[in-house]
Amino acid sequence: MPAPDFGGLPAYAELQCASNFSFLRGASHADDIAARAAQLGYAAIAVTDECSLAGVVRAHIEAKSARIPFIVGSEFALTNADGSHALRFTALAMTREGYGNLSELITLARMRADKGRYRLATRDLDHPEASQGHLKGLPDCIAILIPEYPANETRLDAQLEWFAATFGERAWVALTLHARAMDDLHRGAIERTAARHAVPVVATGAPVMHVRSRKPLQDVLTAIRLRRPVAECGYDLAPNAEQHLRSRLRLANLYPARALAETVEIARRCTFSLDELRYEYPDELVPEGFTPEAYLRQETYIGAHRRWPAGIPHKVQAQIEHELALIADLNYEPYFLTVYDIVRFARNEGILC
Template sequence: MTEHAVFSDIAAYAELHCISNFSFLHGASHPEELVERAAALGYSALALTDECSLAGIVRAHVAAKAQGLHLICGSRIDFDDDDGSPDRLQLLLLATDRDGYAQLSELITAARMRAGKGCYRALLADLEGRSSGLQHLAGLPGCLAILVPPRSATSDTLLRQARWLQAWFGGRAWVAHQRLLYAEEDLLLERLLHVSQATGLPLVACGDVVMHVRSRKPLHDTLQAIRLGTPVADCGYALMRNAEQHLRSRLRIAQLYPPQHLRETLAIASRCRFSLDELRYEYPDEIVPPGHTPAQWLRELTQRGAQRRYPAGAPQKVLAQIEHELRLIAEQRYEPFFLTVHDVVSFARSQGILCQGRGSAANSVVCYCLGITEVDPAEMDVLFERFISKERNEPPDIDVDFEHQRREEVIQYLYRKYGRDRTALAATVVSYRPRSALRDVGKALGIDLQRIEQVA
């Protein structure tokens, strides 16, 4: 029997509960590491389910495409009952299609907006359609849900949570069965089997993964100590009891879980077909006046700008470059993108707000004619393909700086013209600087503060 035959005889498996280092101070591996490891182990799919976040999904998507691995977009979210009940409901929410991804994104945004920086507050009311402005999210019709039961939960609590899940998600709901070699797991499994029989919700195998390999446990312990503000030596039972929360081999998984629980992972994965490749910019229509197409209006604005920039007439080199750029823009259908940026810049200039386009957009004669940039392409060798390329097949990046004191005026203009439901601010993800990392790790390891400062 060949090695391939032996490998193929092992039960197939899709990991549905996995966080990365984008769950800050909780996950100990990068999304790329998790994807590459899952592919190497022959997993059928991997769900990235960071804590109330989709921040790591782009990196995971790029890595999954390179590895040929089916990536599932999801998130792990703790829900509070708005009646003040102490019981928290932890769910894995997995997007099945583009609508589900949008619903999950909106839910995460609402939960983050309720709390301070780095925190979130999700409510059961959000999933029941009782939260103001979120009624359309009732039951998250584009998502599947997996209940992650607390290890210490009583049978009554588990049954109550499962029945709630069944009522709102119906045939899109499961209960997680997680085998991490803890002493209380056998008792919990008995309770889960009872809940499954009472509600009809199937059990599904999950790994509660926080690292791609077991050797990352010391790093995870350090992250936990930093999060708790306590040296590793004093963390005690707050640390993981073993290193089982890594991407385990399929052989090991097959030894731990009943075959039916493994088959459920594949059934779930088969229903989660959404890919980030489906996302496209949806440009506003109101930037094009009646009687014009986006291409016609962009050409007209560019010609007006060329007359303004070159009162004595544009050089032949510039005119040829304009035609080249407009042709490439039309092929990629990026006219609305340029028109939107032009609209924002025009507003800023009309209000006397200082603004300046920069970066690769300076290689574009069209951007210069539209007033987005101030670098005259006639005075330089234009490298437009650095700005837009057929091969990249993605919209160009136009960076525009607005004076800090009046930036809010520009933001409010966008809200007024395009609506808050179609306008968003891009967030940045907090990451460690080397000195901060050295200080926090040193404290977690109990190193003398004076020595830490010497090194940092």
């Protein structure tokens, strides 16, 4: 699919987007979001559901088909030590290592809470426990602070101080403009505070739907989440339909050029692709000092000697060598060692296997 020609409009990458996997918040499928971003000529698209990577595979497949770079990310709400709300931010995986760290952070947060919820604190990122020390600052991930609307400059100042100290040069602050009454005040507070902390400002649309015609559906989702009829939701409903993937002309008329340029700079840094992933078996399957091939060979012959204590028949030995060679050609040793580990555990526990 050839890229549309949009003349001299500034390039833009959407870095903060919720799909329907952000339950009762997003009103579009992840693949629809990727397809629409490509139609609009975006430089890249990220799907950042809250504490979830559930939509990224569908978005990745569609993005490949539409030939638009796809960025894996997620959004988080952090609490203070006393349980009060601290801030919200979006994390984007820059590399495969960053993707692993992001996935582990999501797992950590989800395992602490009941199904459908999560719990994550600022200390998990600035002073994590020893077992999660490698997650300090969420290495190899871009972090984008999401200010409250309208931004309270004093509160934002404290948030950005922590944010910059925790994420360093990987920290940005989002400027999200939805044609609301206090947009100018919001923008001014963000730009002044960001300048004081030397944190760059990046434009985000924070869409929850791929086209504006999904607004009635999004209203219904909001009403369900609030457990009220739509007619009784009042100001809890979005005041307009601006939270969709907007045209680059519309974005160019709303946002400062520098903030738009930062979206492309962040997208350039996020080189990770889900195509890089392959299943990896646990390292602990193989004792120290062994390769998977050597350990499988050893355990195979130990088992064969147990089966034929008087000596392994020549025909059986030839079959073993043939199968070990085939397994080696396919690099399947870890798979067979995994099955062996399961069977050995079951037998030790008296489980029929």
